[in-house]
Amino acid sequence: MTTKELKEKYLKFFEERGHKIISSASLIPENDPTVLFTTAGMHPLVPYLLGEKHPMGDKLVNVQKCIRTGDIDMVGDDWHLTFFEMLGNWGLGSYWKEESIKMSFDFLIKELNLPIEKLSVSVFAGDSDAPKDEVSAKTWESLGILKDKIRFLGKEDNWWGPAGKSGPCGPCTEIFYDSACHGKSGVAGGGVEIWNNVFMEYNKKIQNLNTKVQTFEYEPLKQKNVDTGMGVERTTAILNNVKSVYEIEPLKSIVGKIKELSEIYDERGARIIADHIRASVFIISDGIMPSNVEQGYVLRRLIRRAIRYGKKLGIKGSFTHKIAGIIEIENKDFVIEQLTQEEEKFGKTLEKGLKEFEKKFFAEKSLSETAFYFFSTLGFPLEMFLEELKNKGIKYDEGKIQREFDEQLKGHQELSRTATAGKFKSGLADNSEQVVKYHTATHLLLASLRKVLGNHIFQKGSNITAERLRFDFSHSEKLTKEQLQQVEDMVNEQIQKSLLICCEEMSLEEAKKKNAMGIFENKYGDRVKVYTVGNEKDKFSCEICSGPHVTNTNQLGHFKITKEEASSSGVRRIKAILE
Numbered sequence: 001m002t003t004k005e006l007k008e009k010y011l012k013f014f015e016e017r018g019h020k021i022i023s024s025a026s027l028i029p030e031n032d033p034t035v036l037f038t039t040a041g042m043h044p045l046v047p048y049l050l051g052e053k054h055p056m057g058d059k060l061v062n063v064q065k066c067i068r069t070g071d072i073d074m075v076g077d078d079w080h081l082t083f084f085e086m087l088g089n090w091g092l093g094s095y096w097k098e099e100s101i102k103m104s105f106d107f108l109i110k111e112l113n114l115p116i117e118k119l120s121v122s123v124f125a126g127d128s129d130a131p132k133d134e135v136s137a138k139t140w141e142s143l144g145i146l147k148d149k150i151r152f153l154g155k156e157d158n159w160w161g162p163a164g165k166s167g168p169c170g171p172c173t174e175i176f177y178d179s180a181c182h183g184k185s186g187v188a189g190g191g192v193e194i195w196n197n198v199f200m201e202y203n204k205k206i207q208n209l210n211t212k213v214q215t216f217e218y219e220p221l222k223q224k225n226v227d228t229g230m231g232v233e234r235t236t237a238i239l240n241n242v243k244s245v246y247e248i249e250p251l252k253s254i255v256g257k258i259k260e261l262s263e264i265y266d267e268r269g270a271r272i273i274a275d276h277i278r279a280s281v282f283i284i285s286d287g288i289m290p291s292n293v294e295q296g297y298v299l300r301r302l303i304r305r306a307i308r309y310g311k312k313l314g315i316k317g318s319f320t321h322k323i324a325g326i327i328e329i330e331n332k333d334f335v336i337e338q339l340t341q342e343e344e345k346f347g348k349t350l351e352k353g354l355k356e357f358e359k360k361f362f363a364e365k366s367l368s369e370t371a372f373y374f375f376s377t378l379g380f381p382l383e384m385f386l387e388e389l390k391n392k393g394i395k396y397d398e399g400k401i402q403r404e405f406d407e408q409l410k411g412h413q414e415l416s417r418t419a420t421a422g423k424f425k426s427g428l429a430d431n432s433e434q435v436v437k438y439h440t441a442t443h444l445l446l447a448s449l450r451k452v453l454g455n456h457i458f459q460k461g462s463n464i465t466a467e468r469l470r471f472d473f474s475h476s477e478k479l480t481k482e483q484l485q486q487v488e489d490m491v492n493e494q495i496q497k498s499l500l501i502c503c504e505e506m507s508l509e510e511a512k513k514k515n516a517m518g519i520f521e522n523k524y525g526d527r528v529k530v531y532t533v534g535n536e537k538d539k540f541s542c543e544i545c546s547g548p549h550v551t552n553t554n555q556l557g558h559f560k561i562t563k564e565e566a567s568s569s570g571v572r573r574i575k576a577i578l579e
Contacts, residue, residue, distance in 0.1 A: 001112075001239045002249060003085070003232050007063045010087045010230075013107050014061035019089055022062045027286045028295060028461055030546075036295050037067035037283075041088030042227045047546050048092050049168055049200065049225050055505045055527035058094035063087055063232065067279060069298060075275050076268040078244035079192070082302065083279035084233050091226035097173075100197050100226045101139045104175065108195070112239060116144055118178045120191065124159060124171030125152035129218045130202060133158075136173045160198040160227075166206050168221060172198040177238055194235050200225040246271050250327065254278060257323055263314030270313065276306035277323045277339075284335045287460055289568035290342045294463075296568065303342050308381045318343050353380035357388050367396050368404030375405075437556050437578055438469040440501065440549040441491070443533060444559070445471055445574065446517065447541035448490040452483055459517075460571050468562070468577050475572045479564050487574075491559040498554040499534045506530060511544055518544035 001009075011021050025044035027037050038044060041064035048054040064086045074080040091100060108114045121140050126132030137150050152158075161169035178191040202218040233245040240248060246255050254274040259265055280302045283295065290300040303320065310319055320339040329335060353374055365373070367389070374380035382405055389396050442462055450457045453475060460472040479487075508528055511518070516530045531549055533541040550556065558579040567573035 001236060003236045006232060006236050006239070007085070007087065009111055010107070011061055011063065013111055014059075014089045014103070017059075017103060019059040019061040020056040022056055022060050024062060024064045024085075027065050027067050027283055028288060030462070036298060037069075038064065039066055039068050040064070040229060041066075041086050042090070042229075044546075045090060045092075047548065049227070051223050052546070052548065054092060055529050058092040059090070060092070061089040065282060067283065076271045078246075079234060081233060081245060081279075082275050083282050084231055087230040087232060087235075089226075089228050093223040093225065095226060096224060097133075097135050097197075097199055097226075098139045100199070100228065101136060101173065102143065104195055104197055104228065105140075105143045108175070114177065114239075118191075119145060120149040120151070120176045120178070121145060121173055122151045122153045122158055122176070123173045125154050127155060129155075129216075130171065133171045133173070133199075136171070136197075136199075140173070160196075161200070162204050166204050166216075168200045168202070168225070169204050169218075170199045170201040170224075172196055192234065192238060194238060195230045196228065198227040198229075200227060246274065251275075251278070253326055254323060257326055258310075258313070258315075261310075261313075261315045261319055261322065263316075264312070266313060269309045273306045273309050273313075273323070276302040276309075277320055278327060280306070280320075280339065281324050281327050281329060281335050284338045285329045285331055289338060289571070290345075291568055300342065303339065304346050307343060307346055312383070350380065350384070353384070354388065356380075357392065366404070367394075368401045368408070371401055371405050372408040375409075432466055434466040434578075435464055436548050437550055438464045438466075440553075441556055441559060441576070441578060442469055442471055443531065443541045443543055443545070443549070444491045444494050444553070444556075445469075445487070445576065446473070446543070447533070448487045448494075449473055449475075449574075451490065452486045453479075460567070468575055471574045471576070472567045472571050473574070474570060476570050477572075478566070479572065484561055484564055488559060488561045488576075494533065494540050495553045495556050495559060497534075498552055499540060501549050501551055501553065502532045503549070504530050504532070514542060516542045516544050 015021055025038055029035055029038055029043060035043065041062060042049060044064075045054070045060070054060065065083070066086050067083055069082060071080050072082060075082055089100075089103070108119065109116055123136045123140070124130070124133040132152065137152070140150055141147060158172050158174065159169065160172045161167065173196075174193050175195040175197075176191040177194050201221055201224045203221050205217045205219060207215040207217055233248065233251070236248045237243075237245045242248060245251060251274055254277070255270050258270040258273050262270065280299055283299050283302075288295045288299055290296055290303060292300070306320065318340060320343050321336045324332070324336050324339055356374065371382055371385045374385050375382055382402075386396070386398060386401070442459075442464070446457070446459055456474060458474045460474055462472065463470040505527055506514070511528050511530050514530060516528075518528075528544045529546060531541075531543055531545050532539050533553065556578055559576060560579055561574055561576045563573075563575040565573050
């Protein structure tokens with residue numbers, strides 16, 4: 001079975017059981033400052049998991065593009081990927097454990113024809129916060145899973161969330177498969193995990209918020225949600241009885257191309273290049289350019305790490321475009337152009353690093369300190385640094401440099417994790433009153449920019465916190481002071497008019513006829529929410545959006561632009577506050 005066949009079979013199965021198919025959201029989260037990338041199918045559905053009504057109903061299914069970098073050091077083994085696709089089905093208060101488990105079981109046994117004796121499961125063992133999940137265990141047993149194939153595990157293994165310190169969470173039941181390629185376990189905890197059914201039935205609340213010692217309370221949610229996830233690549237590998245995800249398409253062809261280009265072939269190195277270039281292709285395709293901040297920085301690291309491994313494998317000349325060329329995407333020419341430019345920039349970076357050697361910079365510091373400077377500041381790999389030392393006849397203790405370098409790198413990574421953790425501090429998307437105001441203000445900002453600069457302006461991304469908004473839009477030139485003032489004045493004029501903000505549910509076709517603006521149009525389902533600022537005859541803004549928004553512009557306060565700058569090629573960025 002191919003990945004395409006698996007996706008088609010999955011969507012059809014759940015559609016026949018009352019689920020509406022929704023498109024994959026962009027890899028770049030819309031109006032959510034808590035994460036850099038979409039990491040799971042539930043991410044774009046946060047407002048609906050928290051109780052907002054989805055225009056497509058309360059049973060949903062899709063195939064979601066995902067990026068995860070937390071396990072980047074494990075990429076190259078049999079299973080881990082930076083970019084992957086996730087099959088998911090959701091019950092937004094519409095069905096619960098028994099029905100969810102039954103559908104999962106039927107899909108695996110009746111649709112994929114997996115033998116029941118090779119399945120094992122794990123369920124939540126219970127603790128002082130929540131009881132043992134007897135319902136899930138009994139449901140599995142009623143379907144024919146033997147008791148010795150049902151294992152009770154604690155929160156570390158069988159509990160999802162919340163993403164931050166507080167928010168929706170609950171027990172989960174994981175499904176494992178034993179195969180000749182991956183070993184036999186007999187009980188859950190061995191074999192390969194292929195599916196996870198999460199039951200969001202609690203809201204974790206922080207007690208003693210203003211004290212040093214905080215306690216938590218798990219209160220039952222009014223709307224109990226089912227959220228499941230099954231990796232496309234991993235499941236396809238299992239169905240084809242192959243040892244790794246790199247042995248199925250499209251990864252198999254990508255690795256094959258790398259092998260063709262390499263003079264010194266290394267399996268792990270080839271897998272890393274395949275993963276990183278594939279992830280980079282899809283990130284660029286969704287509108288992110290290589291840079292030194294946030295998503296662009298992650299993208300730049302992926303590309304340059306792939307290039308470094310390419311040099312290890314003896315690949316000659318520029319090669320990222322050759323690999324990207326065999327990956328199926330719509331805007332291939334644009335993606336290849338960005339990859340080629342970044343590869344050229346990295347070549348200049350390496351050249352600059354070589355010039356630093358000519359200055360004998362390393363004489364002023366220890367070799368390990370200098371090596372780390374070259375790595376962290378210039379992007380110059382350690383192995384290349386050591387190679388240059390050897391070329392210049394400088395004696396060194398490779399083991400000592402490596403140990404001290406690793407210590408500095410560990411400290412650097414810890415600082416990076418601490419900084420990145422700030423992205424997750426509010427857990428699921430922050431729907432606080434102030435964030436809702438800023439979200440609404442972006443609608444006024446976009447409409448004002450289009451009226452002042454022209455209809456070529458489209459939203460390219462946004463990042464909203466309780467302190468400010470950041471808005472990226474398509475425009476190639478720096479805005480003049482006069483233009484910025486015009487935009488700011490126009491937003492404040494709408495706020496002072498006390499315009500009503502109306503929400504309507506309609507078909508996508510109706511929204512188009514209404515001239516509603518939308519980003520990443522292919523993510524929308526058949527029915528959408530359209531927010532209109534002002535009355536129908538004299539509307540100021542009309543956008544497809546999931547919300548939430550204020551009900552009147554007079555709730556926003558005074559809008560002030562604090563900064564305007566370049567974000568990437570052809571994209572400008574505005575930062576603003578509400579006073």
